[in-house]
Amino acid sequence: MIDIVVHPNIYYFASIVLFLIGFYILLTHPNLIKKVIGLNVMDSAIFFFFVAVGFVSDGGSPIVEAGSEALTVNPVPSGLMLTGIVVSVSVTAFALAIIIKVYQHYGTINVEEIYVVRSEREC
Amino acid sequence: MKFRDTIVSIITRFMLPFITLFGLYLIVHVHLSPGGGFSGGTVVGAGFVLLSLTYGISMQERKFSHRTSTLIESGGALIYIILGISAFIYGQPFLSNLPIFPAGTPGRLFSGGFIALLNIAIGVKVASTIVALFDSLGGEDLH
Amino acid sequence: MINLFHFVLILTLIVVVISVAKIKDLLSAVILFAVYNLIMSLLWQQMRAPDVAITEAALGAGVTTVLLVAAISKTGRLEK
DSSP states (O other): OOEEOOOTTHHHHHHHHHHHHHHHHHHHOOBHHHHHHHHHHHHHHHHHHHHHHHOOTTOBOSOOOTTOOOOBOOHHHHHHHHHHHHHHHHHHHHHHHHHHHHHHHHSOOBHHHHHHHHHHHHO | OOOOOHHHHHHHHHHHHHHHHHHHHHHHTTTTSSOOHHHHHHHHHHHHHHHHHHHOHHHHHHHSOHHHHHHHHHHHHHHHHHHHHGGGGGTOOTTOOOTTSOOOOTTSSSOSTTHHHHHHHHHHHHHHHHHHHHHHTTGGGTO | OEEHHHHHHHHHHHHHHHHHHHOOBHHHHHHHHHHHHHHHHHHHHHTTOHHHHHHIIIIIIIIHHHHHHHHHHHSOSBOO
């Protein structure tokens, strides 16, 4: 296998970069579906960080036979992240259901246009 | 919108048994390999969603209607709770293994007590949850 | 020392997520997001976390994409 010399903590840097790009999408786009996508990107970055915490280079998969002494990665952080993936998908489904209701009520899913419609209805 | 693509429908007809078989493999081999009730149930449910996307909601209604999906979803959770509570008969804590399910040899399919049964219940529940989620989020307009 | 394949996958992830942030068409953004989840699942399989990879490939690349496309078909396709 070809090896190149990079900083060994590149997984952590990459997860931080992905988290920041997801946060950028969440903050700067007025469209609600784009905000949900940004939230999912942030979720994936956190899961990537946790999997990278448990990663051991040259380690095998954590499927051990009885009496085996092979070096494996740490399975506990990835086991925690299984629950996180489920929560992320549930939050996405709930947010999309609310977005469809918002569209039926206001006629748009742009946040700034929703403010305009609300101020017009109050007058 | 009645648009049916030839490539998509033929590939769906070819791939659907393999998708379902892989999901069932993930569910049944939970104590031996990566996977589990949740992952396998999601794969099986995604197969049904693919069927509904390709051939329309009427085909999926004939195979797996909304009422059946609701009944199966409640039944999966009920089987899990009943299996967990049945350990009380032998004076054991919740979800302890019953003596009628032998531990077996590690590495074989029939081993690990009733973990496989619990995960079959979880897989059935998750598969019908995915189908019900797709139905109630307006899947009928998509095909 | 780091595997070259991991490095290529990480670079692809960052490029794909920047294009998700920049694109205006919501349907294209959702398809690119599915690609992002699939590459992430491949990276986790290479990092020896196979159960997380299976769950992410089924849930992130499959179910999330279907739900987002359903929501887009109910609302509007273009981001204004």
